[in-house]
Amino acid sequence: MPAMNMIQALNSALDAMLERDPNVLIFGEDVGYFGGVFRVTDGLQKKHGVTRCFDAPIGEGGIIATAIGMGVYGLRPVVEIQFADYIYPGYDQIVSEMARIRYRSAGDFYVPITIRTPYGGGIFGGQTHSQSPEALFTHVAGLTTVIPSNPHDAKGLLISAIESDDPVIFLEPKRIYNGPFDGHHDKPVEPWAKHPLSDVPEGHYTVPLGKAAIVREGADVTVLVYGTMVHVALAAAKESGVDAEVVDLRTLIPVDIETIVASVEKTGRCIIAHEATLTSGFGAELCALVQEHCFYHLEAPIERVAGWDTPYPHVFEWDYFPGPKRIADAMLRAMEA
Amino acid sequence: MRNRVSLNLHIPQPKHRPGEKAEFSYVLVPKAGIVERPASDAKAQDITSLAYSLIRVLDDEGRAVGPWNPKLDPETLRKGLRAMMLTRAYDDRMFRAQRHGKISFYMKSTGEEATSVAYALALEHEDMCFPSYRQQGLLIARGYPIFDMMCQCYSNARDPLKGRQLPIMYCSRKDGFFTISGNLGTQFPQAVGWALASAYKGDDRIAVSWIGEGATAEGDFHHALNFASIYRAPVILNVVNNQWAISSFQGIAGGEESTFAARAIGYGLPGLRVDGNDFLAVYAAAQWASERARANHGATLIELFTYRVEGHSTSDDPGRYRPADEGKAWPLGDPIERLKRHLIGLGEWSEAQHETLATEIAELVRETQREAEAIGTMEGGARPPLGTMFEDVFKDMPWHLRAQRKQAGA
Ligand SMILES: Cc1ncc(C[n+]2csc(CCOP(=O)(O)OP(=O)(O)O)c2C)c(N)n1
Numbered sequence: 001m002p003a004m005n006m007i008q009a010l011n012s013a014l015d016a017m018l019e020r021d022p023n024v025l026i027f028g029e030d031v032g033y034f035g036g037v038f039r040v041t042d043g044l045q046k047k048h049g050v051t052r053c054f055d056a057p058i059g060e061g062g063i064i065a066t067a068i069g070m071g072v073y074g075l076r077p078v079v080e081i082q083f084a085d086y087i088y089p090g091y092d093q094i095v096s097e098m099a100r101i102r103y104r105s106a107g108d109f110y111v112p113i114t115i116r117t118p119y120g121g122g123i124f125g126g127q128t129h130s131q132s133p134e135a136l137f138t139h140v141a142g143l144t145t146v147i148p149s150n151p152h153d154a155k156g157l158l159i160s161a162i163e164s165d166d167p168v169i170f171l172e173p174k175r176i177y178n179g180p181f182d183g184h185h186d187k188p189v190e191p192w193a194k195h196p197l198s199d200v201p202e203g204h205y206t207v208p209l210g211k212a213a214i215v216r217e218g219a220d221v222t223v224l225v226y227g228t229m230v231h232v233a234l235a236a237a238k239e240s241g242v243d244a245e246v247v248d249l250r251t252l253i254p255v256d257i258e259t260i261v262a263s264v265e266k267t268g269r270c271i272i273a274h275e276a277t278l279t280s281g282f283g284a285e286l287c288a289l290v291q292e293h294c295f296y297h298l299e300a301p302i303e304r305v306a307g308w309d310t311p312y313p314h315v316f317e318w319d320y321f322p323g324p325k326r327i328a329d330a331m332l333r334a335m336e337a
Numbered sequence: 338m339r340n341r342v343s344l345n346l347h348i349p350q351p352k353h354r355p356g357e358k359a360e361f362s363y364v365l366v367p368k369a370g371i372v373e374r375p376a377s378d379a380k381a382q383d384i385t386s387l388a389y390s391l392i393r394v395l396d397d398e399g400r401a402v403g404p405w406n407p408k409l410d411p412e413t414l415r416k417g418l419r420a421m422m423l424t425r426a427y428d429d430r431m432f433r434a435q436r437h438g439k440i441s442f443y444m445k446s447t448g449e450e451a452t453s454v455a456y457a458l459a460l461e462h463e464d465m466c467f468p469s470y471r472q473q474g475l476l477i478a479r480g481y482p483i484f485d486m487m488c489q490c491y492s493n494a495r496d497p498l499k500g501r502q503l504p505i506m507y508c509s510r511k512d513g514f515f516t517i518s519g520n521l522g523t524q525f526p527q528a529v530g531w532a533l534a535s536a537y538k539g540d541d542r543i544a545v546s547w548i549g550e551g552a553t554a555e556g557d558f559h560h561a562l563n564f565a566s567i568y569r570a571p572v573i574l575n576v577v578n579n580q581w582a583i584s585s586f587q588g589i590a591g592g593e594e595s596t597f598a599a600r601a602i603g604y605g606l607p608g609l610r611v612d613g614n615d616f617l618a619v620y621a622a623a624q625w626a627s628e629r630a631r632a633n634h635g636a637t638l639i640e641l642f643t644y645r646v647e648g649h650s651t652s653d654d655p656g657r658y659r660p661a662d663e664g665k666a667w668p669l670g671d672p673i674e675r676l677k678r679h680l681i682g683l684g685e686w687s688e689a690q691h692e693t694l695a696t697e698i699a700e701l702v703r704e705t706q707r708e709a710e711a712i713g714t715m716e717g718g719a720r721p722p723l724g725t726m727f728e729d730v731f732k733d734m735p736w737h738l739r740a741q742r743k744q745a746g747a
Binding site: 126316 | 346350354502519521522552652
């Protein structure tokens with residue numbers, strides 16, 4: 001199997017689906033001839049033709065609305081929003097339309113579309129190229145929200161998303177497109193090729209939606225993470241010496257409650273980490289779920305480690321980013337409790 | 338009746354791609370001076386042809402001709418030339434600073450300097466600008482210190498925006514320069530709102546906004562035209578059509594079947610299409626539209642037809658999507674060269690003076706850069722205090738941010 005980085009793996013998923021299903025088509029800003037600002041659609045227009053992968057005008061509301069129309073017709077559009085920070089002009093179409101069309105038509109219509117968008121900080125992108133807006137989608141009834149953390153999952157999850165008959169928000173952690181960045185911004189990032197999960201099968205395969213993965217087994221504390229933070233949590237486990245069990249949620253909604261409960265019941269401790277701002281973040285939901293399901297197994301208060309409640313500051317990127325030290329400290333606090 | 342022809346999906350394509358020879362024979366360039374100049378209170382429906390022509394003042398010999406000639410005095414012309422040259426020199430310097438790792442990102446306005454500098458001179462200093470990220474020429478021409486601009490790009494201790502914003506996202510209330518957003522198009526209807534407020538208060542200031550042709554595809558562009566028309570807002574709305582939106586040619590924004598100026602017509606607004614590389618034509622259009630706005634006749638949409646000479650930003654490589662020699666084939670020339678030629682033709686400027694000025698500007702930019710870098714760059718040096726990260730989220734800092742500031746060790 002070839003080693004792929006996350007960009008190549010996503011490209012391979014799109015390629016496989018264009019090959020397999022004539023109803024799949026791709027559009028978005030700069031995705032056609034150019035192949036996307038992050039190169040995820042590189043070569044797809046040339047290989048599959050201009051009507052299968054093409055440029056869209058800079059109008060996210062229009063992109064999402066037309067994708068809904070195509071989806072209602074019976075196509076499976078996969079649209080790219082260039083940065084998650086630019087999805088808001090399409091938010092009304094997502095919340096009021098896409099998420100509810102199955103419900104309000106009593107199943108008469110449905111919208112099998114996938115919205116791919118890079119999210120997260122770590123590239124000195126300032127406040128409009130760094131946001132983690134996942135909670136704005138997990139809070140909306142009817143949206144499946146997916147975040148992969150490695151090339152193998154990225155491809156398999158994207159194929160599942162495209163094949164899903166419901167709309168999927170597919171958030172791509174851009175900081176780990178090229179390597180499993182672990183929060184140590186002063187050190188070079190290893191390329192994906194050195195990571196076992198860069199072994200990506202050619203052709204079609206799926207990773208199921210709604211299933212978490214235990215990426216590190218441990219006895220002392222459960223860490224619930226997704227996206228870039230998976231790698232940051234692994235670094236924190238190593239550096240703190242705490243025997244942490246790191247759970248990569250992969251799908252946020254519907255979340256894999258069984259895996260979460262089994263892990264927390266085993267360890268008795270739980271830390272939740274995300275890059276998004278703390279208040280009303282997805283961590284608040286996870287915290288409530290763990291409290292509801294595992295209260296009598298908890299030996300320490302649940303802790304959340306997250307971005308501060310400010311816009312993403314340009315120069316203080318690394319003071320803002322919840323790095324391995326902050327997670328390791330939380331692990332040690334949990335062990336002392 | 339049923340349509341028996343099978344439908345097909347149209348995807349616009351630019352004329353030329355890398356490896357092909359660039360040419361712009363499809364761009365119609367009317368002779369300078371031939372477009373009529375209506376009274377600035379003309380009814381929009383009577384002047385719709387202006388949206389399809391191209392207002393040009395400087396002819397191929399550098400003479401100012403025709404009814405749109407603003408007849409500027411040589412002092413103003415030299416001021417415009419200097420501001421455009423300073424803008425270009427500043428851009429070159431900061432672009433290189435990014436290549437040296439001293440700033441994180443940069444965007445040049447090369448070739449488009451007239452679209453902002455001519456405005457800065459045609460407007461009153463008190464008029465309010467709602468720019469996109471490619472109007473650094475406005476600040477420079479309004480006399481904002483390039484030292485402050487550099488410190489913003491370096492996010493250092495003297496950055497007026499406290500290190501919070503990506504380079505080039507400047508802001509200066511006292512210079513009528515609204516804080517730049519990374520989200521395209523948002524400023525356009527905001528400018529209309531500002532103008533409505535000015536009208537509500539019986540003020541005499543007008544608002545002006547700029548948007549790229551690519552970003553006219555956002556809903557905000559259409560909100561702006563609609564609200565401006567309905568309430569007769571004292572605002573000038575500019576579309577800077579530089580032919581490219583990152584890798585997407587202007588046909589992807591809807592330029593294939595119409596002009597961007599013609600978007601005005603459906604909203605009952607005047608639409609002017611202007612040679613954006615002609616300093617005098619931009620000045621004249623700005624003057625016409627501001628006369629109109631100041632006399633309570635409402636808004637104007639102006640398409641400034643120009644060319645993005647450089648890549649979109651430091652993250653872009655235009656060689657991947659457009660012919661390498663496309664800039665050379667661009668038929669409207671360079672705004673600095675054209676104004677220089679005009680001034681020389683008037684006997685008000687010379688090659689020697691031009692060279693002296695270029696050297697003086699280069700020295701000024703270099704010296705200022707040294708001063709700014711001595712304070713700090715992205716590589717090191719003095720930054721704003723860490724605690725400032727938690728300020729200005731709200732006017733008064735709530736308890737949870739105070740707690741987080743403490744946790745962050747600030
Ligand atoms: C709402 C939104 N969508 C997408 C982007 C990403 N983006 C930044 S600049 C750009 C191209 C803009 O082109 P245009 O409006 O023509 O202006 P130009 O850069 O040519 O001056 C895009 C797509 C953004 N900043 N905001």
